Amino acid sequence: MDRRGLLKGVLAGAVAGPAAGLVTAAPASAAPAQFNVLVGDVNSGKIYLFDRNKPFTDANIKWSLNPAGSGHPMEHRFRDTSGDGQILLAATGTPTSGTASIYRRRDKRKLWSANVPNYPHAIERARGTGVVVVAGRSHGSGGGTATGGSLHVFRPTDSHSGSLVRAGSPIPFHQAHGLLWDPQLERMWVTGGKRLTAYRIVTTASSAKLVEDTARRLDEFTRAHDLQPDYRNPGRLLVTDTYGVYAVDTSTMRKSAPLHTRRLVKSYVHHSSGEQMWTGAVEGGNAFGTKWVHFNVSGVARARAGAIIYKARLETPNYR
Incomplete structure (x- = not known):
């Protein structure tokens, strides 16, 4: 079922044409792009880094x-x-509790963690200020039907991640699911429910707060889920919701026609090579996803035996 869904996504992008599709035809003899993939396994609770061109085995x-x-x-x-140095931002949780944490990559030392009083789905750091934002939906089961959600803001008191402290009360945001810092616009993008919007981060020596840039608000989604940069097209965001994958131009705030119409895509990224990587759930299956990470252009899918992979991210620390 997952492979059929992949094929439908490729065909949908191809039929839609250049304005809507991200699929680029690669020469048959071209080697697949080389990059590393960071995946989260819901079953084991662990995070793994793999070479996309090798099996996802131990x-x-x-x-x-x-x-x-x-x-x-x-x-x-x-x-x-x-x-x-380089850090890993991580959000873990259940429908009744959550934790945001930061680790130093080179030695896996935990530098900071905080309890989040809802179900966290994303964590992001604003370059320059060092402010960290965590997005979570409300408590309880229900997935897209659950109500509530909020953004949690943490500010550093020195140059190290371990100095992060809470900055004010949580900010209500219905079904908060996705976060992305935009260094070009200096905005924190947030998505969830029907909304994609951007916030300015206003800091003083003793405070930090989010101020919505209402000119960059777009209420055109159905249970918006994931939010990623388009690494091949700076100035575009990639947003998934229950019914598909879309691009949004950050200058005009125009939402594209569906790039892919596959339902229940949990994460989606467009690599600078043109490769498209995604994970997703299937109807009647586990709500978080499957064991597969899919690559549209090369037509490859990698499975992690025994895993349920929720999101797959590029190894890069770049925002764009």
């Missing part, structure tokens, strides 16, 4: 981590810092 694990807190690894991304 023998090929390049890096792994069992993050703080019990629960599902909902978000995992590398970021560069001046104080701590």
Whole structure:
């Protein structure tokens, strides 16, 4: 079923044409692009790094981590810092509790963690200020039907991640699911429910707060889920919701026609090579996903035996 869904996605992109599709035809003899993939396994609770061109087996694990807190690894991304080198941002949780944490990549030392009073689905760090934002939907089961959600803001008191402290009360945001810092616009993008919007981060020596840029609000989604940059097309965001994958131009705030119409895509990224990588659930299956990570252009799918992979991220710490 998952492979059929992949084929439908490729065909949908091809039929839609250049304005809507991200699929680029690669020469048959071209080698698949080489990059590393960071995946979160809901079953084991662990995060793994693999070469996308090798089987996702224990023998090929390049890096792994069992993050703080019990629960599902909902978000995992590398970021560069001046104080701590490269770090991993992680969000883990269950429908009743959650943890946001930061690890130094080179030695896996936990630098910081905080309990989040809802079900966290994303964590992001704003370059420059070092402010960290965590997005979570409300408590309880129900997936897309659950109500509520919020953004949690943490500010550093020095140049190190371990100095992060809470900055004010949680900000209500219905079904908060996705976060992405935009260094070009200096905005924190947030998505969830029907909404994609951007926030300015206003800081002083003793405070940090999010101020919505209402000119960049778009209420055109159905249970918006994942939010990623388009690494081949700077200035575009890629947003998934229950019914498909879309691009949004950050200058005009125009939403594209569906790039792919596959339902229940949990994560989606467009690599600079043109490759498209995605994970997703199937109707009647596990709500978090399957054991597969799919690559549209090369037509390859990698499985992690015994795993349920929720999100797959590029190893890169770049925001764009």
